[in-house]
Amino acid sequence: MAADQVARTVTRIAHEIVERHRTLDDLALVGIRTRGVPIARRLSAVLHDITDVAVPTGVLDITLYRDDLMRHPVGPQPVLRKTEIEFSIDDRRILLVDDVLYTGRTVRAAFDALIDFGRPRSIELVVLVDRGHRELPIKADYVGKNLPTSLRQSVQVRLEEVEGVDEVVLEDAPED
Amino acid sequence: MSAWEPVGTQVSNPDRTILKGGRVVDPVNGVDGSADVLIDGGRVTRVGPNLEIEPGTVIIEVPPGCVVCPGFIDMHVHLREPGHEYKETVATGVAAAVAGGFTAVACMPNTDPVNDDAGITRLILDRAAQARLARVYPVGAVTKGQAGEQLAQIGELRAAGCVAVSDDGRPVANASLMRRALEYAAMFDMPVIDHCEDVSLAGDGVAHEGHHAAVLGLRGLPGVAEEIIVERDVTLSGLTGSPVHIAHISARGALDAVRSGKDKGIRVSCEVTPHHFTLTDEQLAGYDTNYKMNPPLREAADVEAMLEGLRDGSIDCIATDHAPHHYDEKLVEFDRAPFGIVGLETAVSICLDRLVHAGRVRLSRLVELLSVNPARVLGVPGGELTAGVPADITVLAPDLAVRVEAAAFRSLARNTPFDGWSLHGGVAATMVGGRTVYVNETVPGATSFDRRS
Amino acid sequence: MLPRTDPTRHDAEIPLTGSGSSGAPAEFETPAGLRAKDLLSIGDLSADEIQLILDTAEAMKEVGTRTIKKVPTLRGKTVVNLFFEASTRTRASFEIAEKRLSADTLNVAATGSSVVKGETLADTVRNLEAMAPDMIVLRHAAAGAGHLAARLCRARVINAGDGMHEHPTQALLDAMTIRQRKGRVEGLKVSIIGDLLHSRVLRSNVLLLRALGAEVCVCGPATLMLPDMARLSVRATTSIDEAVEDADVIMLLRIQLERMRGYFFPSLREYFQQFGMTVARLRRAKRDVIIMHPGPMNRGVEIASEVADGPYSVILEQVANGVAVRMAVLYLLAGARHE
Numbered sequence: 003m004a005a006d007q008v009a010r011t012v013t014r015i016a017h018e019i020v021e022r023h024r025t026l027d028d029l030a031l032v033g034i035r036t037r038g039v040p041i042a043r044r045l046s047a048v049l050h051d052i053t054d055v056a057v058p059t060g061v062l063d064i065t066l067y068r069d070d071l072m073r074h075p076v077g078p079q080p081v082l083r084k085t086e087i088e089f090s091i092d093d094r095r096i097l098l099v100d101d102v103l104y105t106g107r108t109v110r111a112a113f114d115a116l117i118d119f120g121r122p123r124s125i126e127l128v129v130l131v132d133r134g135h136r137e138l139p140i141k142a143d144y145v146g147k148n149l150p151t152s153l154r155q156s157v158q159v160r161l162e163e164v165e166g167v168d169e170v171v172l173e174d175a176p177e178d
Numbered sequence: 179m180s181a182w183e184p185v186g187t188q189v190s191n192p193d194r195t196i197l198k199g200g201r202v203v204d205p206v207n208g209v210d211g212s213a214d215v216l217i218d219g220g221r222v223t224r225v226g227p228n229l230e231i232e233p234g235t236v237i238i239e240v241p242p243g244c245v246v247c248p249g250f251i252d253m254h255v256h257l258r259e260p261g262h263e264y265k266e267t268v269a270t271g272v273a274a275a276v277a278g279g280f281t282a283v284a285c286m287p288n289t290d291p292v293n294d295d296a297g298i299t300r301l302i303l304d305r306a307a308q309a310r311l312a313r314v315y316p317v318g319a320v321t322k323g324q325a326g327e328q329l330a331q332i333g334e335l336r337a338a339g340c341v342a343v344s345d346d347g348r349p350v351a352n353a354s355l356m357r358r359a360l361e362y363a364a365m366f367d368m369p370v371i372d373h374c375e376d377v378s379l380a381g382d383g384v385a386h387e388g389h390h391a392a393v394l395g396l397r398g399l400p401g402v403a404e405e406i407i408v409e410r411d412v413t414l415s416g417l418t419g420s421p422v423h424i425a426h427i428s429a430r431g432a433l434d435a436v437r438s439g440k441d442k443g444i445r446v447s448c449e450v451t452p453h454h455f456t457l458t459d460e461q462l463a464g465y466d467t468n469y470k471m472n473p474p475l476r477e478a479a480d481v482e483a484m485l486e487g488l489r490d491g492s493i494d495c496i497a498t499d500h501a502p503h504h505y506d507e508k509l510v511e512f513d514r515a516p517f518g519i520v521g522l523e524t525a526v527s528i529c530l531d532r533l534v535h536a537g538r539v540r541l542s543r544l545v546e547l548l549s550v551n552p553a554r555v556l557g558v559p560g561g562e563l564t565a566g567v568p569a570d571i572t573v574l575a576p577d578l579a580v581r582v583e584a585a586a587f588r589s590l591a592r593n594t595p596f597d598g599w600s601l602h603g604g605v606a607a608t609m610v611g612g613r614t615v616y617v618n619e620t621v622p623g624a625t626s627f628d629r630r631s
Numbered sequence: 632m633l634p635r636t637d638p639t640r641h642d643a644e645i646p647l648t649g650s651g652s653s654g655a656p657a658e659f660e661t662p663a664g665l666r667a668k669d670l671l672s673i674g675d676l677s678a679d680e681i682q683l684i685l686d687t688a689e690a691m692k693e694v695g696t697r698t699i700k701k702v703p704t705l706r707g708k709t710v711v712n713l714f715f716e717a718s719t720r721t722r723a724s725f726e727i728a729e730k731r732l733s734a735d736t737l738n739v740a741a742t743g744s745s746v747v748k749g750e751t752l753a754d755t756v757r758n759l760e761a762m763a764p765d766m767i768v769l770r771h772a773a774a775g776a777g778h779l780a781a782r783l784c785r786a787r788v789i790n791a792g793d794g795m796h797e798h799p800t801q802a803l804l805d806a807m808t809i810r811q812r813k814g815r816v817e818g819l820k821v822s823i824i825g826d827l828l829h830s831r832v833l834r835s836n837v838l839l840l841r842a843l844g845a846e847v848c849v850c851g852p853a854t855l856m857l858p859d860m861a862r863l864s865v866r867a868t869t870s871i872d873e874a875v876e877d878a879d880v881i882m883l884l885r886i887q888l889e890r891m892r893g894y895f896f897p898s899l900r901e902y903f904q905q906f907g908m909t910v911a912r913l914r915r916a917k918r919d920v921i922i923m924h925p926g927p928m929n930r931g932v933e934i935a936s937e938v939a940d941g942p943y944s945v946i947l948e949q950v951a952n953g954v955a956v957r958m959a960v961l962y963l964l965a966g967a968r969h970e
Contacts, residue, residue, distance in 0.1 A: 066694070066702040066703070066962075067703060387858060389859040396775075396796075513794070
């Protein structure tokens with residue numbers, strides 16, 4: 003996926019969001035760190051362009067909720083960074099945003115984290131890429147692109163805000 | 179020197195024996211070269227190259243590279259008996275001594291009860307006689323119960339076999355009492371050995387006062403606390419004309435005080451421990467209580483001063499301050515651990531490695547430090563391989579590769595900071611009164627000393 | 632399983648989907664671990680590790696602002712708070728931090744434990760170790776007590792104050808407070824005033840502030856100085872005016888009344904006259920100076936009440952940051968088992 007495709011995909015998802023919601027007033031975007039955050043911000047900007055509504059956007063770090071935190075025989079802990087949700091999520095419709103949907107475990111952790119902040123009316127899941135291989139019963143509501151992959155492959159999402167370039171690349175991982 | 183010899187510790191072998199083909203280092207007689215040593219009736223009878231061997235003489239081939247020296251005397255050990263037999267006994271202490279190359283030790287009086295009484299002195303000598311390994315020279319207390327208040331019965335201690343007096347473990351704090359002790363002990367040809375520490379300056383310190391103790395939050399024992407008392411003792415020795423011996427010197431200022439006393443002709447001598455010329459307070463970083471001793475490990479400049487003192491002669495003796503403690507006593511917070519480490523089984527290797535091989539002192543100077551001078555300071559036989567003296571002999575293997583293994587010590591205690599150290603040089607065999615009391619089987623050919631094999 | 636490429640993800644066995652599927656730029660790539668098994672001294676930490684703890688603490692702070700102040704991170708982990716010295720603030724702070732991370736906590740105080748029956752520290756620690764705790768938070772009157780405990784057990788040991796040696800989490804929370812107020816630590820003039828000799832807070836702070844590049848000045852009576860302060864790259868002075876001059880941060884240390892015994896200065900009154908922090912003395916400092924104190928304070932001895940309660944005082948912020956810093960330390964130490 004090249005830069006223009008990434009941009010078009012974000013715009014298309016924004017239109018889908020508008021189509022599916024009668025009002026945007028009770029919506030909020032929550033991006034999962036790291037790359038869910040810029041995607042959420044872009045969606046917020048596009049939604050503003052289309053509807054003139056400023057959808058509040060938050061940042062969620064799911065590190066403290068991971069199910070594999072204390073399971074490593076050796077090795078460093080993941081870097082914890084700040085969660086910033088400066089609005090009440092009670093009774094809001096939350097659009098949870100991430101770059102790639104894979105096993106579903108990040109989303110599971112994000113659910114736990116969100117619930118600690120309150121009781122949203124609903125949670126919908128937005129992903130740029132769905133690469134399959136789910137390990138939990140989780141399904142995205144808005145998908146930028148379905149990308150069939152093998153377990154040997156990795157999906158590299160690079161974003162302007164993080165890597166300085168917009169692209170999605172499928173890479174064959176080296177043999178172990 | 180009187181003809182007096184300690185009672186009860188005579189161990190000798192009546193057989194005529196010859197040590198053949200070794201390098202003999204005997205500074206008193208100016209010998210340093212290949213020579214044989216003839217022993218008869220437990221005494222040295224002749225030393226010289228290619229001695230004639232009469233029939234019936236037991237021949238011991240000195241292993242190649244080994245050095246025959248007058249027996250080493252550790253003039254500062256704690257044997258802990260009576261009272262603290264769980265730390266060490268006379269028997270285990272002398273076993274450690276001979277394994278470390280020492281043919282004699284002088285044991286400090288801070289036992290329980292204190293050796294301020296002829297009965298305790300005799301008990302120690304009896305135990306030593308039973309062990310039949312190293313000679314044991316008890317050091318009596320200066321003051322009753324080492325309480326620093328009234329003089330112990332020094333004349334009676336002398337008669338029972340003590341060779342010196344000391345309140346070691348603590349100083350004689352009262353200057354007036356120290357003066358009287360010097361005057362009184364000199365009547366019996368006994369030096370006063372002082373543990374020099376100004377108790378008010380030392381306070382409840384646990385480590386050398388300096389950068390490392392400060393960073394580690396350990397209360398300091400300043401070098402000047404030692405220096406002040408050494409200055410005092412030197413001055414009092416000058417006043418009384420009596421000999422004073424400074425135990426375990428460690429601070430550079432204290433050594434300067436000894437040096438200037440000697441320059442004035444004052445009868446002051448001093449000893450240094452192997453750890454005080456090897457280790458610094460930098461080692462305290464992990465709070466290992468095997469680095470806790472009193473005087474404490476001092477800083478690099480002090481260690482350098484000690485090495486210089488060993489070289490220039492201002493330090494007379496090397497003594498271990500062998501201070502055994504049970505491992506439970508050391509496995510506590512640094513503040514609460516007792517002071518002291520064992521030293522009998524590591525001293526000679528450290529000296530060979532850090533002094534001789536490092537080019538700091540020649541081997542003959544090391545023999546002065548470990549044998550000649552301790553014998554003179556204590557006024558005991560030994561320190562020379564002259565015809566007629568007891569055949570107390572330390573045989574060194576200067577090129578032996580030694581790995582210190584505390585678990586294998588003959589001492590009951592394991593409290594050493596040198597565990598696991600690799601050192602260059604060790605002991606091949608030890609003889610007391612012409613009888614082999616220790617053979618190091620890792621030295622090729624050393625079994626020649628073991629006449630049972 | 633697919634090898635992960637994001638270095639912050641090392642979950643080869645249980646991959647997580649989503650954010651982070653490719654290499655991130657350098658600021659996200661800092662390896663998030665502490666090398667040492669235990670936290671015994673600030674000296675064991677590199678400048679990067681200190682920054683990591685402070686960054687993590689910043690993120691942890693947010694948890695304390697939630698309605699539900701609890702995350703499941705240390706679920707199933709057991710933390711023993713082993714306190715041989717009285718402590719209100721530090722013990723409470725650790726306990727709150729542990730609970731916010733969902734650890735199971737056990738408080739063992741010197742009174743009410745077998746310590747009063749003469750058990751050694753070694754035996755106490757080995758007995759606790761037999762119950763397989765994951766971490767031990769240790770407060771003890773002897774310097775190096777944590778080192779002894781750490782040698783005897785697999786559990787990670789966090790030094791919560793050992794005699795006159797160190798109090799690492801206090802220095803970390805101080806640095807967090809400075810960073811929050813000043814945006815940085817590097818290049819600031821930090822003056823530490825009071826009983827230097829007996830202070831573990833001083834020792835940890837000097838190491839930490841120097842590691843982060845602050846200019847440190849220490850001040851107190853000559854009788855309460857450490858020997859050889861220059862070796863720690865610290866300026867030492869007995870002039871309070873010199874210490875306060877142009878200071879960005881002033882940190883006051885507690886005068887430990889129980890240690891003084893009339894040896895170090897003649898009276899508390901004279902101490903306050905010579906070294907007490909008053910509003911008048913503060914005028915020499917920078918206009919935006921902040922005043923810190925590790926507590927508990929002796930008002931009218933090292934600090935005038937007007938200063939302690941005044942606008943420059945960040946003393947309560949320090950306390951608040953204490954919880955976040957301790958959460959960060961617990962989190963960073965708890966994870967990976969040490970090789």
